[in-house]
Structures are given as structure tokens and as C-alpha cells.
Amino acid sequence: MQKFVAFLFMFLFVGSSISSSYGAELDENYSFETNGRATGVDITVSNVSFSYTTGNDESRYRMFSSNYPVFGFNRPAELYVVDAVVNVPIQVDVLIENVGTAASGVVDVNIKVLHNEYALFEMINETVQMGSLNGGDSNSVSKIFTPTYAGNHTLVIHSTSTVTDDKPQNDEYLGSFTVASSYLNCDDLTGWNVGTQWGLSSDSALSMGSSCHIGNGQFSTYTNNLATSLITPVMDMSDAVSNPTRTNGLSFYYTGKRSGRRCFED
Numbered sequence: 001m002q003k004f005v006a007f008l009f010m011f012l013f014v015g016s017s018i019s020s021s022y023g024a025e026l027d028e029n030y031s032f033e034t035n036g037r038a039t040g041v042d043i044t045v046s047n048v049s050f051s052y053t054t055g056n057d058e059s060r061y062r063m064f065s066s067n068y069p070v071f072g073f074n075r076p077a078e079l080y081v082v083d084a085v086v087n088v089p090i091q092v093d094v095l096i097e098n099v100g101t102a103a104s105g106v107v108d109v110n111i112k113v114l115h116n117e118y119a120l121f122e123m124i125n126e127t128v129q130m131g132s133l134n135g136g137d138s139n140s141v142s143k144i145f146t147p148t149y150a151g152n153h154t155l156v157i158h159s160t161s162t163v164t165d166d167k168p169q170n171d172e173y174l175g176s177f178t179v180a181s182s183y184l185n186c187d188d189l190t191g192w193n194v195g196t197q198w199g200l201s202s203d204s205a206l207s208m209g210s211s212c213h214i215g216n217g218q219f220s221t222y223t224n225n226l227a228t229s230l231i232t233p234v235m236d237m238s239d240a241v242s243n244p245t246r247t248n249g250l251s252f253y254y255t256g257k258r259s260g261r262r263c264f265e266d
Contacts, residue, residue: 040102040135041163045109045173047095048157050083053144061085061183063207064253073206081251082180086150094173095140096159098133105132105162109141112156113177115149117241123149133161150181152246182235186212191233197222198230206253 051067052058062070065084068077084090092111098104107130115121128141147153155177165171186192187208189200201213212230215222237248 038166039164040100041104041161041165042098042100042167042170043104043107043133043159043161043165044097044099044170045094045157045159046097046138048155048173048175049093051091051093053089053091057088059207060185061088064251082178082183084147084177085180085183086147089144089146091142091144093140093142094157095138096130096133097138098135100166101135103132103134103163106130107133108160110158110160111143113147114154114156116152116154117244123147123153147179150179153177153179184232193229193231195228195230197226197228
């Protein structure tokens with residue numbers, strides 16, 4: 001009986017030793033096979049930009065939208081308020097780069113815009129195909145869509161190559177997409193409450209050839225102790241969401257020269 005127990009213990013010990021050795025060999029082979037499966041393809045989304053689709057829309061909305069550069073107006077690329085305007089077509093351009101060494105095969109670029117106030121609400125979900133990219137090459141795809149909801153949204157762009165990507169963790173881009181509900185150039189005073197000495201002038205135009213201006217141009221003179229106002233048309237600031245994550249935002253731009261006690265108040 002004692003011999004049988006000793007034999008059983010020895011068998012378990014030897015068997016365990018063999019299993020551990022075999023497992024280590026499997027791990028080594030698995031590691032070798034994993035490294036051997038590298039394809040040399042590494043697709044990434046390297047840049048995203050927006051532009052308006054018509055000359056008229058560009059003239060109306062480009063000054064403080066993210067489209068860049070703005071011809072004839074020297075503003076920093078990061079100085080903008082929105083990416084698009086509600087119910088106005090916008091084009092998104094996506095630059096895809098293969099930072100690997102081998103051809104990628106056909107690349108599918110999926111573009112989504114997610115509404116930040118509603119779960120699982122995809123405003124846009126479109127896929128555009130791109131031809132194969134050699135290692136080190138890049139190319140861009142474009143998609144035109146019309147945002148129908150104003151507010152702050154999330155932009156998700158995912159690239160998928162037909163050849164397995166060695167680094168799938170850099171295949172996706174996440175960014176913001178802000179849509180204006182109203183964009184006023186103050187080139188038309190219809191609906192505005194216009195105070196004394198306010199009017200339209202081409203001297204101070206940022207876009208559309210004219211803008212709101214107090215006085216009669218750069219050599220204007222003003223009445224002492226003048227107090228006057230220019231009031232926008234009524235804006236609907238109601239929110240369709242009962243408990244929004246972000247409320248309404250208001251941005252505006254004005255410029256001028258202050259002399260003595262003259263000033264602008266906002």
C-alpha cells in the first residue's frame with residue numbers, strides 16, 4: 001500500500017512537471033506565431049476638417065467657423081466658435097495615413113455624429129471607401145451632410161482596412177462637432193431694434209460686404225453723452241431637453257476704437 005501511494009505521488013509530480021514544460025513551450029510558440037502574423041499595416045486618422053459647400057455659405061459663415069484658412073482675413077486657426085450651422089450643408093474631409101510599411105488594401109472610413117443629449121442617437125452614420133494605401137502614404141475622403149440639430153455633438157471617425165491592422169487602437173478619431181442654431185452677420189437690419197446713429201457700413205465689414213456700424217465711417221463724430229443701443233432680433237433660447245448637459249451659448253465679435261469716455265458695453 002505504501003509503495004502504491006509513493007508511486008501515485010511521483011506520477012502526479014512528474015505529470016505536473018511535464019504539463020508546465022509543455023505550457024511554456026505553447027506560450028513560446030504562441031508568441032512566435034503572434035509576431036509572425038504582423039502585417040506591416042498601421043492605418044490612422046491623422047486630420048479632420050470642415051468646409052462649406054457653396055461660395056455663398058462660405059461667405060456668410062466662414063469667419064467664425066472652424067474652416068481654415070479664411071481668405072483675406074488673418075485669424076488664428078484655433079479662433080472659431082462653431083463647425084457648422086443648422087440646416088446648412090457642410091463637408092467633412094478626413095485624412096487617412098498608413099504609417100506602416102505594407103499596403104493596406106481597401107479602407108472603409110465610417111463617419112458618425114452622435115447627439116450628446118440623447119443616448120444612441122446617431123445624427124449621421126455614413127461609410128466612405130478609399131483605395132489601398134501603400135506604407136507611408138496618405139489620402140483623404142470627403143462626405144457632405146446637413147446637420148439638422150443645433151448644439152454640441154460628438155464626431156466619431158473609424159477607419160478599417162481589409163488587411164489586418166497591427167495597431168487597431170489608433171484607428172479611431174473622437175472629436176467635438178458644434179452646430180450653430182443662428183449665425184448673424186449683422187449685414188441686414190431687418191428685425192433688429194436700431195438705436196440712434198446705428199446703421200450699415202462697408203468700412204467695418206467682416207463678411208457679406210457690410211456690417212452694423214455706429215456713425216458714418218472711420219471719420220465719424222458722435223454727440224456728447226450719446227447712449228444708444230443695437231438690439232438683435234428675438235432668439236428662441238428654449239431647450240428641447242429637460243436637463244441638458246450643456247445649455248445655450250452666445251458668442252459675438254465687435255471692434256472699434258475707444259477715445260476718451262466713449263466705449264462699448266455688452
